[in-house]
Amino acid sequence: xxxxxxxxxxxxxxxxxxxxxxxxxxxxxxxxxxxxxxxxxxxxxxxxxxxxxxxxxxxxxxxxxxxxxxxxxxxxxxxxxxxxxxxxxxxxxxxxxxxxxxxxxxxxxxxxxxxxxxxxxxxxxxxxxxxxxxxxxxxxxxxxxxxxxxxxxxxxxxxxxxxxxxxxxx
Amino acid sequence: xxxxxxxxxxxxxxxxxxxxxxxxxxxxxxxxxxxxxxxxxxxxxxxxxxxxxxxxxxxxxxxxxxxxxxxxxxxxxxxxxxxxxxxxxxxxxxxxxxxxxxxxxxxxxxxxxxxxxxxxxxxxxxxxxxxxxxxxxxxxxxxxxxxxxxxxxxxxxxxxxxxxxxxxxx
Numbered sequence: 534x535x536x537x538x539x540x541x542x543x544x545x546x547x548x549x550x551x552x553x554x555x556x557x558x559x560x561x562x563x564x565x566x567x568x569x570x571x572x573x574x575x576x577x578x579x580x581x582x583x584x585x586x587x588x589x590x591x592x593x594x595x596x597x598x599x600x601x602x603x604x605x606x607x608x609x610x611x612x613x614x615x616x617x618x619x620x621x622x623x624x625x626x627x628x629x630x631x632x633x634x635x636x637x638x639x640x641x642x643x644x645x646x647x648x649x650x651x652x653x654x655x656x657x658x659x660x661x662x663x664x665x666x667x668x669x670x671x672x673x674x675x676x677x678x679x680x681x682x683x684x685x686x687x688x689x690x691x692x693x694x695x696x697x698x699x700x701x702x703x
Numbered sequence: 704x705x706x707x708x709x710x711x712x713x714x715x716x717x718x719x720x721x722x723x724x725x726x727x728x729x730x731x732x733x734x735x736x737x738x739x740x741x742x743x744x745x746x747x748x749x750x751x752x753x754x755x756x757x758x759x760x761x762x763x764x765x766x767x768x769x770x771x772x773x774x775x776x777x778x779x780x781x782x783x784x785x786x787x788x789x790x791x792x793x794x795x796x797x798x799x800x801x802x803x804x805x806x807x808x809x810x811x812x813x814x815x816x817x818x819x820x821x822x823x824x825x826x827x828x829x830x831x832x833x834x835x836x837x838x839x840x841x842x843x844x845x846x847x848x849x850x851x852x853x854x855x856x857x858x859x860x861x862x863x864x865x866x867x868x869x870x871x872x873x
Contacts (some may be wrong), residue, residue, distance in 0.1 A: 561790075562775060562778070562779045562782060562786060562787070562790045563778045563779055564775070564778075564790070565774060565775075565777075565778040566774055566778075566839070567771055567774055567775065568863075568867065569863065570771075570842070570847070571752060571847065571850050571859070571862070571863065571866075572749070572752040572753055572756050572767050572846075573767070573771055574862075574863055574866040574867060574870065575745060575748055575749040575752055575866060576749055576753075576767070577792065577866070577870040578745055578865075578866040578867075578869040578870045578873075579742070579745040579746055579749050580792060580870075581869055581870050581873050582741060582742040582745055582869060582873065583742055583746075585873060586742050597742050597743070597746070601737055601740075601743055604735060604736055604737055605732060605734070605735075605737065607735075608732070608733045608734075608735040608736075609732045609733055612732060616732060617732070620731075620732045620734070622747065622750060669736070672740070676742075677740070677741065679873070680741050680869075680873065683868065683869065683872060683873055684865060684868070684869075688865060689741070691861070691865075692741070692744075692862070692865050693738075693739070693741065693744055695748075695854060695858060695861075695862050696741075696744040696745060696747070696748040697738065697744060697748075698853065698854070699748040699751055699752060699850075699853065699854075700744065700747040700748045700751050702853060703748075703751050703752065703755060703849070703850065703853055
């Protein structure tokens with residue numbers, strides 16, 4: 534792609550429509566071009582959603598990443614560490630320390646693979662399955678239900694579709 | 704909110720519409736409910752967009768967070784560290800080490816505030832301003848233009864609107 538004189542988004546111009554309160558009329562800083570950057574907007578929304586997730590699931594002390602590992606283990610029992618980590622896009626050292634935490638709480642176990650003695654397969658324990666079931670209920674009835682209320686089911690679906698497209702094709 | 708029998712998203716049911724390739728017909732793991740979780744989808748899309756940002760701005764060696772700091776400094780010269788960090792939602796220790804990096808590259812300077820000797824105000828240097836101008840061009844013509852191509856301008860605006868709403872109201 535060559536540098537064009539009419540880029541899709543001209544970052545040299547003042548952006549329009551900065552909502553009041555972000556406009557810097559008071560002591561608030563001007564966000565300017567930032568509010569038009571998709572990466573920045575994704576990050577801010579993601580942080581907000583993760584904060585709410587953590588609040589909703591607080592009785593069970595699960596982070597979003599731990600929840601996704603448990604979900605994936607339930608769906609895919611007996612897969613090895615590398616497969617789970619790479620599916621979730623979690624770096625190996627981070628994943629190993631996360632597993633240490635889950636294992637010390639007896640939510641999952643690592644076992645040597647019967648096929649490949651160098652590899653570890655992962656399984657949910659009964660306790661892990663029970664915690665996951667409770668977490669799913671909290672997530673559905675508190676967290677996702679509130680998001681659904683905010684956006685409405687149609688917009689929520691549209692948003693999921695666009696995010697999936699970015700994750701898959703961008 | 705009470706636990707309802709008809710939650711907005713029933714995580715106990717099999718999700719529909721898992722695209723081929725993620726359906727686990729081959730060795731691929733089944734994502735299951737994960738693909739219906741907004742937090743997970745936001746995170747995956749955000750990682751993809753940040754990766755592309757880093758690639759597009761590689762000649763200038765700026766991360767998305769560093770870029771947003773420079774943008775904010777340009778728009779709001781003379782604000783102090785705390786204001787910039789809290790506007791961007793960056794934790795103080797992370798922000799301080801990021802500033803160390805930007806300052807060692809002479810892209811910005813910290814100066815003692817004339818009003819409050821304990822506080823540091825931040826300013827872009829001329830070099831910082833020049834790098835930021837080049838970064839804006841790369842972001843607009845390579846990164847955001849590609850996102851625009853993928854989604855189309857209307858959907859891109861709709862996406863930005865929904866993300867801003869989540870960040871503001873959720």
